Amino acid sequence: MKRYEQLAELLAADIRTGRLAPGTRLPSIRTITAQHGLSASTAFKAYYQLEEKGLVRAQTRSGYYVTALAAQQLAAPARGAADGKPGKASARAAATVAQRPDVSELVFSVLGAAQEPGMVPLGSAFASPGLFPLQRLGKSLARTSRFLQGPDTVASLPRGDEALRRQIAQRYLGMGMAQPAEELIVTHGALEALNLCLAAVAQPGDLIAVESPGFYASLQALERLKMKALEIPVHPQDGLDLAALADALKRRPVKACWFMTSFQNPTGASLPLEKKKALVALLASHDIPLIEDDVYAELYFGSRGFLPAKAFDRKGLVMHCSSFSKTLAPGYRVGWVSPGRFGQQIERLRLMTTLSASLPAQLAVADYLQYGGYDKHLRKLRHAMESQLSSLLAALARHFPAGVRVSRPAGGYFVWVEFAEGFDALALHQAALAQGISVAPGPIFSARRNFRHCLRLNYGYPWSDGYEAAMQTLGGLARRQSPYR
Amino acid sequence: MKRYEQLAELLAADIRTGRLAPGTRLPSIRTITAQHGLSASTAFKAYYQLEEKGLVRAQTRSGYYVTALAAQQLAAPARGAADGKPGKASARAAATVAQRPDVSELVFSVLGAAQEPGMVPLGSAFASPGLFPLQRLGKSLARTSRFLQGPDTVASLPRGDEALRRQIAQRYLGMGMAQPAEELIVTHGALEALNLCLAAVAQPGDLIAVESPGFYASLQALERLKMKALEIPVHPQDGLDLAALADALKRRPVKACWFMTSFQNPTGASLPLEKKKALVALLASHDIPLIEDDVYAELYFGSRGFLPAKAFDRKGLVMHCSSFSKTLAPGYRVGWVSPGRFGQQIERLRLMTTLSASLPAQLAVADYLQYGGYDKHLRKLRHAMESQLSSLLAALARHFPAGVRVSRPAGGYFVWVEFAEGFDALALHQAALAQGISVAPGPIFSARRNFRHCLRLNYGYPWSDGYEAAMQTLGGLARRQSPYR
Numbered sequence: 001m002k003r004y005e006q007l008a009e010l011l012a013a014d015i016r017t018g019r020l021a022p023g024t025r026l027p028s029i030r031t032i033t034a035q036h037g038l039s040a041s042t043a044f045k046a047y048y049q050l051e052e053k054g055l056v057r058a059q060t061r062s063g064y065y066v067t068a069l070a071a072q073q074l075a076a077p078a079r080g081a082a083d084g085k086p087g088k089a090s091a092r093a094a095a096t097v098a099q100r101p102d103v104s105e106l107v108f109s110v111l112g113a114a115q116e117p118g119m120v121p122l123g124s125a126f127a128s129p130g131l132f133p134l135q136r137l138g139k140s141l142a143r144t145s146r147f148l149q150g151p152d153t154v155a156s157l158p159r160g161d162e163a164l165r166r167q168i169a170q171r172y173l174g175m176g177m178a179q180p181a182e183e184l185i186v187t188h189g190a191l192e193a194l195n196l197c198l199a200a201v202a203q204p205g206d207l208i209a210v211e212s213p214g215f216y217a218s219l220q221a222l223e224r225l226k227m228k229a230l231e232i233p234v235h236p237q238d239g240l241d242l243a244a245l246a247d248a249l250k251r252r253p254v255k256a257c258w259f260m261t262s263f264q265n266p267t268g269a270s271l272p273l274e275k276k277k278a279l280v281a282l283l284a285s286h287d288i289p290l291i292e293d294d295v296y297a298e299l300y301f302g303s304r305g306f307l308p309a310k311a312f313d314r315k316g317l318v319m320h321c322s323s324f325s326k327t328l329a330p331g332y333r334v335g336w337v338s339p340g341r342f343g344q345q346i347e348r349l350r351l352m353t354t355l356s357a358s359l360p361a362q363l364a365v366a367d368y369l370q371y372g373g374y375d376k377h378l379r380k381l382r383h384a385m386e387s388q389l390s391s392l393l394a395a396l397a398r399h400f401p402a403g404v405r406v407s408r409p410a411g412g413y414f415v416w417v418e419f420a421e422g423f424d425a426l427a428l429h430q431a432a433l434a435q436g437i438s439v440a441p442g443p444i445f446s447a448r449r450n451f452r453h454c455l456r457l458n459y460g461y462p463w464s465d466g467y468e469a470a471m472q473t474l475g476g477l478a479r480r481q482s483p484y485r
Numbered sequence: 486m487k488r489y490e491q492l493a494e495l496l497a498a499d500i501r502t503g504r505l506a507p508g509t510r511l512p513s514i515r516t517i518t519a520q521h522g523l524s525a526s527t528a529f530k531a532y533y534q535l536e537e538k539g540l541v542r543a544q545t546r547s548g549y550y551v552t553a554l555a556a557q558q559l560a561a562p563a564r565g566a567a568d569g570k571p572g573k574a575s576a577r578a579a580a581t582v583a584q585r586p587d588v589s590e591l592v593f594s595v596l597g598a599a600q601e602p603g604m605v606p607l608g609s610a611f612a613s614p615g616l617f618p619l620q621r622l623g624k625s626l627a628r629t630s631r632f633l634q635g636p637d638t639v640a641s642l643p644r645g646d647e648a649l650r651r652q653i654a655q656r657y658l659g660m661g662m663a664q665p666a667e668e669l670i671v672t673h674g675a676l677e678a679l680n681l682c683l684a685a686v687a688q689p690g691d692l693i694a695v696e697s698p699g700f701y702a703s704l705q706a707l708e709r710l711k712m713k714a715l716e717i718p719v720h721p722q723d724g725l726d727l728a729a730l731a732d733a734l735k736r737r738p739v740k741a742c743w744f745m746t747s748f749q750n751p752t753g754a755s756l757p758l759e760k761k762k763a764l765v766a767l768l769a770s771h772d773i774p775l776i777e778d779d780v781y782a783e784l785y786f787g788s789r790g791f792l793p794a795k796a797f798d799r800k801g802l803v804m805h806c807s808s809f810s811k812t813l814a815p816g817y818r819v820g821w822v823s824p825g826r827f828g829q830q831i832e833r834l835r836l837m838t839t840l841s842a843s844l845p846a847q848l849a850v851a852d853y854l855q856y857g858g859y860d861k862h863l864r865k866l867r868h869a870m871e872s873q874l875s876s877l878l879a880a881l882a883r884h885f886p887a888g889v890r891v892s893r894p895a896g897g898y899f900v901w902v903e904f905a906e907g908f909d910a911l912a913l914h915q916a917a918l919a920q921g922i923s924v925a926p927g928p929i930f931s932a933r934r935n936f937r938h939c940l941r942l943n944y945g946y947p948w949s950d951g952y953e954a955a956m957q958t959l960g961g962l963a964r965r966q967s968p969y970r
Contacts, residue, residue, distance in 0.1 A: 057829075104833065104837070108833065108836070134633060134634045135634045137633070137634075138630040138631055138633050138634040139630070141626065141627070141630035141633065141845055142626070142627035142630040142631075145623040145624070145626035145627040145630070145849075146623055146627075148619060148622070148623050148626065148816070149619045149620045149622075149623040188673050188818075188839045188843070189839060189840055191837075191838065191839060191840050192838065192839045195837075195838050195839075199709070204689055204711065217837065220837040221837065221838075224684070224834065224837055224838070226689065331633070331841070331843075331844035332843055332844060332845060333673075333839070333840065333841065333842070333843040333844075334843075341508075344542070344550075348589065348593060349709065351593070352589070352676075352680075352702065352705040352706065352709055353676065353677060353680050353706075353709070354673045354674060354676060354677045354680075354818070354839065355674055355676050355818065356816070356818065357818070357843075358673070358816075358817055358818040358819075358842075358843035358845070358846045359816035359817060359818075359846075360626055360817060360843070360845045360846050360849060361843045361844075361845050361846065364630075364845060
C-alpha cells in the first residue's frame with residue numbers, strides 16, 4: 001500500500017467510526033503533512049482518493065469536508081475507485097449534444113484550488129486586482145456616498161442608476177453603436193445578466209447552443225435550469241465553427257445560443273467581424289436569440305477593439321452582456337445587459353430574484369466613468385496584459401515540450417494550450433497543485449468533459465520569477481507524461 | 486360609448502395602424518388628460534381596458550407600452566374584455582393547491598402604480614427612506630472605501646465579508662441564538678437568499694407550502710421555478726393555521742415551506758412562540774425544510790423582539806433569511822441566510838448565479854453595525870412605526886365604513902384590512918389610483934387571487950395631513966361600493 005493510500009485509509013477509518021463526522025472539515029494540507037511527515041503531493045493524492053470515493057468533498061476555498069453520504073456509503077458494499085478517465089479527449093468536427101451537463105463538481109474543485117492562498121494562479125479566472133485603479137475608484141465611492149444620504153436617491157431604480165446607464169450608453173456610442181440608456185439594465189455583475197437572459201428566453205428541457213470548449217458558467221447555468229447543451233466547436237484562433245452551427249440549427253430545435261464572441265474564455269479566440277455578421281444573420285434567419293457574453297471586450301490589444309455581434313443585430317435578438325469586473329471594479333458586482341427585444345422579461349425576472357443592483361457600487365462606477373480616467377487606465381491595462389502574454393508565450397516556448405500548441409489571443413487574459421492526444425491535463429492539474437501551482441484543465445470547459453489534453457493558462461498577473469519558475473515546473477511535469485516521456 | 490371607451494378605441498386604432506408600434510410607450514396619464522381634456526380616472530380606465538385586451542402592458546414605474554402581441558391580436562377575431570373578476574373572495578378553512586401561480590402581471594401592475602411619483606404610498610412595500618440613518622451610513626461607506634483600495638480585499642469572498650458575518654452572528658447571539666459566522670451566507674438582499682433557498686431544496690413540479698395571504702415574491706418564485714403552491718391559511722393575528730398545515734402534510738407531498746413567522750407580509754401577523762416551536766417540530770417530524778423569511782424581525786414594538794422558528798431548529802432544516810433593507814440600508818442590497826444543513830447547495834447556486842454580494846455595500850454595513858449605533862437607530866425607528874400605526878388605525882376608525890376589520894400587528898409596517906364579502910379591492914385600487922393614492926389589493930397576495938375584499942395598507946411613512954386626507958378619500962371610495970351603499 002502506497003503512503004497516500006495509507007493516509008486515505010486512516011482518514012476513511014476515522015470517518016467510518018464517526019471520529020470525523022459528516023460536515024467536519026478535514027485537516028488542512030499543511031497540518032496533515034506536518035502531522036504525518038508526508039509531502040503535500042501525497043496528502044493531496046489521499047484527499048483526492050477520498051473525494052473520488054465520495055467520502056469528502058472540496059468546498060470552495062475552504063478545504064475538504066466529510067460528506068453527508070460518507071456514513072451510508074461506508075455501510076454499503078465497497079465501491080471501486082473511479083478510473084478517473086471520463087471520455088477520451090478529442091476535438092469534434094460537429095456539434096454534440098450532452099443531455100445533462102454535470103460539470104459543477106469538477107469546476108468547484110478546480111476553482112477552489114486555484115484560490116488557495118499562495119498558489120501561483122495560472123488557473124485563476126481573474127486578473128490581478130493590483131492592475132485596477134482601486135484607489136481612484138475608492139475615491140469615487142467616498143465621493144458618491146453623500147448622494148446616498150438623501151431619501152430621494154434611495155428609491156429602488158428599475159433598470160439601474162441613470163447616470164451609470166448614460167455612461168455605458170456613451171461607451172457604446174464610442175464604438176459606433178447606439179444602445180439607448182433607457183433600454184440598458186444594470187445587473188449584479190455580468191453573471192447575473194447572462195443567467196437572467198437564459199431564463200428569459202428558454203425553459204427546462206430546451207436545447208441551448210454553447211461553445212466547446214466554453215465558459216463553464218454557461219454549462220453550470222444549463223445544469224441549474226435543467227436545459228440541454230449543444231456543444232459547437234470553437235477554433236482557438238477564429239472562434240466558433242459557423243458551419244457546424246448552421247448544420248446543427250437545421251437538424252435540432254435550438255432555443256438560444258450563449259457565445260463569447262471576442263477573447264473567448266477559455267481559448268482567447270475572437271470571431272472576425274465578417275463571421276460575427278454571418279452569425280447574426282444565421283440566427284436571425286432562424287429567429288434564435290443570442291446571449292452574447294462580452295466581458296473581455298475592453299481588453300483588446302492594438303489600437304482598437306472588436307465590435308460585438310450586437311452591432312449587427314437588427315431584430316433585437318442579441319442580448320449583449322458585459323461588466324466592469326474584468327477591467328475596473330472586481331467585487332463591486334456591476335454588470336449590464338443591452339437586452340434587445342427581451343428587456344421586459346429580463347427586468348421582471350430580476351425584480352423577482354434580486355430586485356436591483358447595489359446602489360453604492362453603481363454610483364461609484366458611474367462617478368469613476370465620468371471623472372476617473374477610465375480610458376487612460378484601460379490603455380495601461382491593455383499594455384500590461386499584452387506584455388504579460390509575451391512573457392507567458394516565451395516561457396511556454398522555453399519550458400514546455402515541443403509540439404505543444406498555444407492560442408494567440410488578440411485580447412483578454414487567457415491562452416489555450418493543447419498537448420498531444422493522450423495527455424492528461426487533470427493529472428497535470430493535480431501534480432501542479434501539489435507544487436503550489438494552479439492550472440485550469442480542459443474538461444471543466446466541456447459538458448462532456450472533453451479536452452482532457454488541454455489547459456487554460458491565465459496571464460492576468462504581472463510576470464515575475466515565480467511565474468517563470470512555475471512554468472518551468474509545469475513543463476517538467478508535462479514531460480513526465482507518456483506522450484512526452 | 487363612454488369617454489374612456491372612446492379613448493381606448495382611439496389608442497387601439499393607433500396601435501392597429503402602426504402609429505403606435507409594439508414597444509412604444511403610451512403617453513403618460515398627465516399628458517393624455519391634458520391632450521383630451523379628460524380626468525385621470527377616465528384615462529386610467531382606458532389604459533386598463535387596453536391592458537385587459539392585451540394591447541398594452543404596464544411596465545414597472547415607467548408607464549404603459551404597446552405589446553409585441555398587439556399587432557397579431559388585432560388581426561385575430563376581437564376578444565371580449567375580461568370580466569375582471571377572477572374567483573370569489575373568501576377565506577378558506579383548509580389548504581388549497583394552485584397548480585400554477587400566475588400572479589406576476591397583477592403584482593407588477595399594482596407595484597408599478599404604487600411607485601409613481603406623487604402617489605400617496607399606502608400600497609408601497611417599502612418604508613420611508615427618511616426614517617433610515619442614511620447620513621451615518623454614507624459616512625461608513627466613505628470610511629470603508631479605503632479598505633477597497635488594496636488588492637487583498639478584492640479577492641472574491643465565498644460567503645461574504647467576514648466582519649459583516651461576525652456582526653450578524655453577534656446580533657443572533659444577542660437574541661440568544663448561536664448562528665456561527667462561518668455558516669452565514671451574505672446575499673444580494675433577502676430576496677436573493679429566499680430564492681436561492683427555494684432552488685436549493687426543491688425542483689420544478691414540487692409542491693411548496695406558502696401562506697395565504699402571503700408575500701407575492703414567494704408566489705412569483707414558484708411561478709418562475711415552475712413549482713406548485715399549497716396555500717395555508719393565515720390568521721391576521723396569530724398567523725399560520727398549523728392544523729391546516731399538519732393536515733396538508735399528511736395528505737400531500739410537500740417539498741418545502743416558505744413562511745414569514747413574525748410581522749407577516751401582508752397581514753402583520755406573528756406566530757406566538759409556542760406555535761413557532763410546534764411548527765418546527767411538525768416539519769422536523771416530516772423532514773421538510775422551512776424557508777423562514779424574517780425581514781421585519783427588528784421592527785418589533787415593545788421592549789423585545791420575537792425569536793424566529795430558527796431558534797428551535799435542531800435538525801438544520803430551517804433556512805433563516807433576513808436583510809438590512811427594511812431597517813437600515815435600502816438600495817444597498819445586503820441580506821443573508823443562516824442556511825442550516827443547506828449551506829453548500831445555497832453557496833454553489835449563488836456562485837453560479839451572482840457570485841458574491843457587492844463588496845462596498847457589505848463593508849459599509851459592517852462598519853455601521855460596529856460603530857454607527859444601530860440599536861439606537863432601531864429604537865427610534867420602532868417608536869416611529871408604532872406611532873404611525875396608531876395614526877393609521879385612528880384614521881381608519883374615523884373614515885372607513887363600520888364593520889371593516891383591521892389586523893393589529895406587533896411590529897413591521899403593514900396592516901391588513903378586511904371589508905365585507907363582495908367588496909372589490911381591485912376596483913378600490915383603481916379608483917384610488919385615479920385620486921393619486923396607491924393601495925395593495927388582496928388578490929396580489931394569493932396564487933388563486935383570493936382576498937378580493939381585502940387590502941394591505943402601509944404605515945411605514947411619517948403621518949401627515951396628506952395621509953389623513955388620503956384615508957378619508959379611501960373611506961369615501963369604499964362607501965360607494967355595494968356592501969356599504
